[in-house]
Amino acid sequence: MKKIREDFLWGGSSSAFQIEGGWNEDGKEPSVQDTKKDIPEGTTDFKIASDHYHHWKEDVAMMVEMGFKSYRFSIAWTRVWSYEKNQPNQKGLEFYHNLIDELLKHKIEPIVTMYHFDLPDYLQQKGGWLSRNTIDEFAKYTKLLMENYGAKVKYWLTINEQNIMALASGAVEGGKPRSTKDIYQCNHHMFLAQAKAMKIIHQMSKAKVGPAPNITAIYPNSNTPEDNLAAITFTNIRNWYYLDVPVFGKYNVIAMDMLNKLDSMIDIQDGDMDIINDPLAKPDFIGFNYYATGTVKQTDPNKNYVSKFSGQVDQQTGFGLQDFFEQVQNPNLPKTQFNWEIDPVGFKNTMLEMTSRYNLPLLLTENGIGGYDELDANNQVDDQYRIDYYTAHLKQMLEAIAMGVDLIGYNPWTAIDLVSTHEGIRKRYGFVFVNRTDEDLKDLKRYPKKSFYWYKEVIKTNGKNIK
Numbered sequence: 001m002k003k004i005r006e007d008f009l010w011g012g013s014s015s016a017f018q019i020e021g022g023w024n025e026d027g028k029e030p031s032v033q034d035t036k037k038d039i040p041e042g043t044t045d046f047k048i049a050s051d052h053y054h055h056w057k058e059d060v061a062m063m064v065e066m067g068f069k070s071y072r073f074s075i076a077w078t079r080v081w082s083y084e085k086n087q088p089n090q091k092g093l094e095f096y097h098n099l100i101d102e103l104l105k106h107k108i109e110p111i112v113t114m115y116h117f118d119l120p121d122y123l124q125q126k127g128g129w130l131s132r133n134t135i136d137e138f139a140k141y142t143k144l145l146m147e148n149y150g151a152k153v154k155y156w157l158t159i160n161e162q163n164i165m166a167l168a169s170g171a172v173e174g175g176k177p178r179s180t181k182d183i184y185q186c187n188h189h190m191f192l193a194q195a196k197a198m199k200i201i202h203q204m205s206k207a208k209v210g211p212a213p214n215i216t217a218i219y220p221n222s223n224t225p226e227d228n229l230a231a232i233t234f235t236n237i238r239n240w241y242y243l244d245v246p247v248f249g250k251y252n253v254i255a256m257d258m259l260n261k262l263d264s265m266i267d268i269q270d271g272d273m274d275i276i277n278d279p280l281a282k283p284d285f286i287g288f289n290y291y292a293t294g295t296v297k298q299t300d301p302n303k304n305y306v307s308k309f310s311g312q313v314d315q316q317t318g319f320g321l322q323d324f325f326e327q328v329q330n331p332n333l334p335k336t337q338f339n340w341e342i343d344p345v346g347f348k349n350t351m352l353e354m355t356s357r358y359n360l361p362l363l364l365t366e367n368g369i370g371g372y373d374e375l376d377a378n379n380q381v382d383d384q385y386r387i388d389y390y391t392a393h394l395k396q397m398l399e400a401i402a403m404g405v406d407l408i409g410y411n412p413w414t415a416i417d418l419v420s421t422h423e424g425i426r427k428r429y430g431f432v433f434v435n436r437t438d439e440d441l442k443d444l445k446r447y448p449k450k451s452f453y454w455y456k457e458v459i460k461t462n463g464k465n466i467k
């Protein structure tokens with residue numbers, strides 16, 4: 001029976017545009033998150049966020065107090081490279097040097113995401129991921145990161161939730177909704193960019209690198225063969241499509257059949273699959289985000305069914321496509337305050353499926369629960385519901401490890417409160433409360449929540465206190 005490793009990477013996660021602020025300071029240029037129009041009503045958007053850009057040292061100190069062994073964060077492409085000047089932005093590079101050095105000083109392993117929903121707006125105006133030029137730009141960006149941080153960072157993640165950027169299209173990155181054909185052509189270009197990035201990382205450093213999709217077990221709504229087929233189809237287009245390419249070097253046949261039936265087959269140029277199959281372009285591990293499982297049924301042929309996803313639904317709900325699958329609620333599962341289903345056993349199921357299919361080490365890069373946290377009169381936050389959520393998931397995690405899953409770390413979403421992609425700061429995920437609302441920036445002071453002290457003990461005992 002396997003036990004949790006002694007060098008297990010306990011930590012937390014964030015993303016640049018959701019936590020940093022400083023959106024136009026020290027030479028940073030706009031990303032698609034700075035120019036998007038569909039900001040949640042009443043929020044102050046991502047321009048200030050949690051102001052980590054000015055509070056990073058204080059925030060790292062909170063991580064040190066919790067006992068973090070790792071911190072997963074993303075680098076803002078537009079902070080380290082200037083398209084206006086066509087050169088590196090030294091102030092931006094310095095910011096991440098300082099952050100990484102501070103983490104290493106306290107023996108916290110930086111786990112760096114290269115791209116988290118924040119394409120430079122300059123590239124978006126030139127076609128974004130639909131343009132093959134973005135592939136080459138991503139390769140140049142990778143070289144810049146390796147030149148600066150390749151000797152310091154041992155773990156890299158390429159593209160966060162590439163599958164959600166397809167399924168959720170404009171809701172995640174902004175912009176006009178694309179056709180299915182264009183969405184999956186963008187995906188093909190992302191796969192090429194990822195392969196080139198992995199090769200560069202392996203050539204220029206001794207670091208390990210992996211993708212970071214959002215992976216989850218999918219259940220059929222009933223025991224009918226039709227519902228099971230819907231579950232198989234959704235599992236493949238949602239999950240395995242995004243891991244088969246980097247791991248196996250080929251496109252998932254069930255997903256490709258679906259695209260063919262939708263008259264949305266992608267254009268694969270000569271040499272593309274050679275790039276993807278380069279031995280140096282293979283992942284060393286799989287990073288994955290897990291929040292909730294999905295339940296699907298066959299679509300009703302007598303219903304004028306249109307995908308529930310309209311570009312405004314969040315990442316975990318509302319997916320569907322006529323003649324293939326319709327995602328439905330699972331009455332067997334409780335829900336969060338924001339109506340996301342809670343499935344700790346599904347966490348174990350998901351890891352077991354990935355292990356049996358890919359046989360690679362796994363790194364949990366996101367898992368968490370958003371809620372309406374508030375400071376009480378004593379400046380404390382009682383988020384017992386978060387402790388209960390994590391306790392249930394960590395129990396299943398330990399069982400998965402005992403069954404043979406090679407999990408190397410757990411970095412829940414999030415280390416510190418940040419601005420949620422859809423619901424603003426009102427949907428809080430962190431172990432640390434940031435004193436601001438969507439309407440009022442207040443003093444942005446940091447306060448440990450009840451879960452902060454609980455997680456500190458989990459890390460201190462290497463999970464042995466999970467009962």
